Amino acid sequence: xxxxxxxxxxxxxxxxxxxxxxxxxxxxxxxxxxxxxxxxxxxxxxxxxxxxxxxxxxxxxxxxxxxxxxxxxxxxxxxxxxxxxxxxxxxxxxxxxxxxxxxxxxxxxxxxxxxxxxxxxxxxxxxxxxx
Amino acid sequence: xxxxxxxxxxxxxxxxxxxxxxxxxxxxxxxxxxxxxxxxxxxxxxxxxxxxxxxxxxxxxxxxxxxxxxxxxxxxxxxxxxxxxxxxxxxxxxxxxxxxxxxxxxxxxxxxxxxxxxxxxxxxxxx
Numbered sequence: 001x002x003x004x005x006x007x008x009x010x011x012x013x014x015x016x017x018x019x020x021x022x023x024x025x026x027x028x029x030x031x032x033x034x035x036x037x038x039x040x041x042x043x044x045x046x047x048x049x050x051x052x053x054x055x056x057x058x059x060x061x062x063x064x065x066x067x068x069x070x071x072x073x074x075x076x077x078x079x080x081x082x083x084x085x086x087x088x089x090x091x092x093x094x095x096x097x098x099x100x101x102x103x104x105x106x107x108x109x110x111x112x113x114x115x116x117x118x119x120x121x122x123x124x125x126x127x128x129x130x131x
Numbered sequence: 132x133x134x135x136x137x138x139x140x141x142x143x144x145x146x147x148x149x150x151x152x153x154x155x156x157x158x159x160x161x162x163x164x165x166x167x168x169x170x171x172x173x174x175x176x177x178x179x180x181x182x183x184x185x186x187x188x189x190x191x192x193x194x195x196x197x198x199x200x201x202x203x204x205x206x207x208x209x210x211x212x213x214x215x216x217x218x219x220x221x222x223x224x225x226x227x228x229x230x231x232x233x234x235x236x237x238x239x240x241x242x243x244x245x246x247x248x249x250x251x252x253x254x255x256x257x258x
Binding site for chain 2: 031034035037038041042044045048049051052053055058062081085088089091092095123126127130131
């Protein structure tokens with residue numbers, strides 16, 4: 001096989017110069033948020049166990065949740081939850097056979113991005129407003 | 132198209148994963164249930180915003196919260212275990228390590244589900 005022939009053929013993605021698409025970014029984000037939520041639900045269970053336990057044990061969770069790192073983690077999990085929820089609904093429509101056209105896939109993708117941003121910020125604003 | 136599978140593989144209809152569509156279907160069923168449960172969870176958490184141990188206990192102990200949480204957390208853990216299984220199957224290629232990790236994930240999910248239910252019952256009835 002000559003080198004001239006080889007350069008004319010399409011190449012597999014080079015990560016250094018690869019232009020990501022919305023569809024592939026949302027796909028890997030769905031998996032990443034799923035992994036984060038798996039950790040998050042264990043944290044939720046630990047928090048419930050602490051609440052059922054002594055005041056001292058609960059105080060550790062209350063302190064961590066109120067700290068800067070704790071708040072960033074809780075905000076991150078809120079983002080993950082909304083993203084995985086909305087993108088999961090998008091996946092269910094695909095499973096049922098709808099929305100596979102390129103334009104529809106991009107439109108639903110941007111809808112997921114928008115709804116996630118609004119819901120994540122909105123949920124925190126509402127939670128603070130209620131308090 | 133020529134089918135390269137043996138007649139017995141075809142009649143079993145279980146594919147290369149050897150479990151048919153069982154895993155895929157359960158992932159979808161738990162996903163649909165979680166759409167409703169997670170929506171309730173977010174709304175209830177925002178409306179009640181339980182701050183302080185006493186308020187958390189009061190929130191968990193109310194019958195509606197408890198019934199919903201006892202469904203939400205095990206369903207969520209089930210969905211998480213199924214999802215983590217796929218991640219492990221994709222990236223872990225040694226058979227022994229793969230099976231070990233999947234079993235570990237499932238043990239962790241069951242342990243967490245039982246712990247959550249016990250914690251909630253303790254808050255409601257433990258005094």
